[in-house]
Amino acid sequence: xxxxxxxxxxxxxxxxxxxxxxxxxxxxxxxxxxxxxxxxxxxxxxxxxxxxxxxxxxxxxxxxxxxxxxxxxxxxxxxxxxxxxxxxxxxxxxxxxxxxxxxxxxxxxxxxxxxxxxxxxxxxxxxxxxxxxxxxxxxxxxxxxxxxxxxxxxxxxxxxxxxxxxxxxxxxxxxxxxxxxx
Amino acid sequence: xxxxxxxxxxxxxxxxxxxxxxxxxxxxxxxxxxxxxxxxxxxxxxxxxxxxxxxxxxxxxxxxxxxxxxxxxxxxxxxxxxxxxxxxxxxxxxxxxxxxxxxxxxxxxxxxxxxxxxxxxxxxxxxxxxxxxxxx
Numbered sequence: 106x107x108x109x110x111x112x113x114x115x116x117x118x119x120x121x122x123x124x125x126x127x128x129x130x131x132x133x134x135x136x137x138x139x140x141x142x143x144x145x146x147x148x149x150x151x152x153x154x155x156x157x158x159x160x161x162x163x164x165x166x167x168x169x170x171x172x173x174x175x176x177x178x179x180x181x182x183x184x185x186x187x188x189x190x191x192x193x194x195x196x197x198x199x200x201x202x203x204x205x206x207x208x209x210x211x212x213x214x215x216x217x218x219x220x221x222x223x224x225x226x227x228x229x230x231x232x233x234x235x236x237x238x239x240x241x242x243x244x245x246x247x248x249x250x251x252x253x254x255x256x257x258x259x260x261x262x263x264x265x266x267x268x269x270x271x272x273x274x275x276x277x278x279x280x281x282x283x284x285x286x287x
Numbered sequence: 288x289x290x291x292x293x294x295x296x297x298x299x300x301x302x303x304x305x306x307x308x309x310x311x312x313x314x315x316x317x318x319x320x321x322x323x324x325x326x327x328x329x330x331x332x333x334x335x336x337x338x339x340x341x342x343x344x345x346x347x348x349x350x351x352x353x354x355x356x357x358x359x360x361x362x363x364x365x366x367x368x369x370x371x372x373x374x375x376x377x378x379x380x381x382x383x384x385x386x387x388x389x390x391x392x393x394x395x396x397x398x399x400x401x402x403x404x405x406x407x408x409x410x411x412x413x414x415x416x417x418x419x420x421x422x423x
Contacts, residue, residue: 116333117316117333118334131398138312139317154376156306156309156335157333157335157337158313158316158330158333158334159313159314159316159333160314163311164334173333173341175333181291201418202306202334204299204303204304204306204309204337205301205302205303205337205339206300206302206303206324206326206337206338206339206340206342206381207338207339207377208338208342208361208362208363208384209363209377209378209382209384210381210382210383211381212382212389221294221384223381225311228334228336229331229332229336230332230334230422231331231332232332238323245365260353260354260392261392262329262391262393262396263393264300264391264392265315265316265330266316266317266318266357266389266390266391267389267391268300268330268332268387268388268389268390269388269389270331270332270386270387271296271331271384271386271387271388272384272385272387273382273383273384273385274363274364274382274383274384274385275383276365276379276380276381276382277384284378287293287340
């Protein structure tokens with residue numbers, strides 16, 4: 106038996122598609138695309154559930170890679186958790202995200218991602234393989250520039266806002282000693 | 288973790304209590320100014336990341352060819368060389384997001400976003416000033 110979820114996105118795709126779960130695995134197919142993204146059952150190691158911009162995200166970990174699917178609804182959780190348990194004996198683990206609105210926290214490397222944590226909850230994660238350039242200024246500032254995958258396309262006014270650079274202030278030991286008057 | 292570390296005069300603020308509070312508009316993967324929550328929500332790699340207006344210093348905008356660039360600058364320690372900080376910080380030793388830059392082909396929208404953030408900042412500053420005057 107196959108269960109289908111509609112209006113699901115594969116990663117940051119702008120195209121919505123259908124997401125299917127069966128005992129053989131999971132599959133996503135875009136509305137205007139013949140290509141199918143497959144997640145075979147024998148490769149599934151873990152699954153996470155977290156709030157993102159487009160609803161909720163299902164993150165599936167496999168050996169050496171992972172796939173993310175956005176666009177699930179809050180109410181899909183129980184159904185999806187039951188399916189993952191039943192078909193793949195995997196627990197859908199909820200990951201809490203920070204919505205505190207703070208710009209300070211900790212950075213943490215998680216595989217291919219740089220995570221920014223606020224009060225031990227994920228605020229955002231950045232894909233390091235998309236970093237085109239990094240810069241360190243004055244020992245306390247680190248900047249990451251992102252390559253624009255859409256730069257080859259004609260600019261579109263309806264496109265999502267594209268993040269091109271982020272700068273972090275990382276107080277080093279030297280600044281701490283200098284700034285400390287305690 | 289803030290015990291004993293919390294900067295003098297730092298007042299706690301928070302955008303949302305939980306993810307349920309995020310507005311519907313974040314789905315568009317575009318910058319959204321939530322005036323009610325005094326918050327700017329930035330799309331970052333599929334996440335909707337709120338930043339309270341108190342964390343924002345200013346915004347700058349410039350046009351380059353077909354694109355408009357919008358840069359959001361945040362309050363961080365170490366920005367005023369040789370001067371005692373005006374803004375206290377909860378944890379000055381943390382890692383801070385200092386700036387995030389976006390680009391869009393829709394310059395008019397970035398004009399509007401830039402204005403909304405600047406106006407919200409002014410509004411909040413004005414209110415703070417009034418509170419201070421009343422306290423004096």
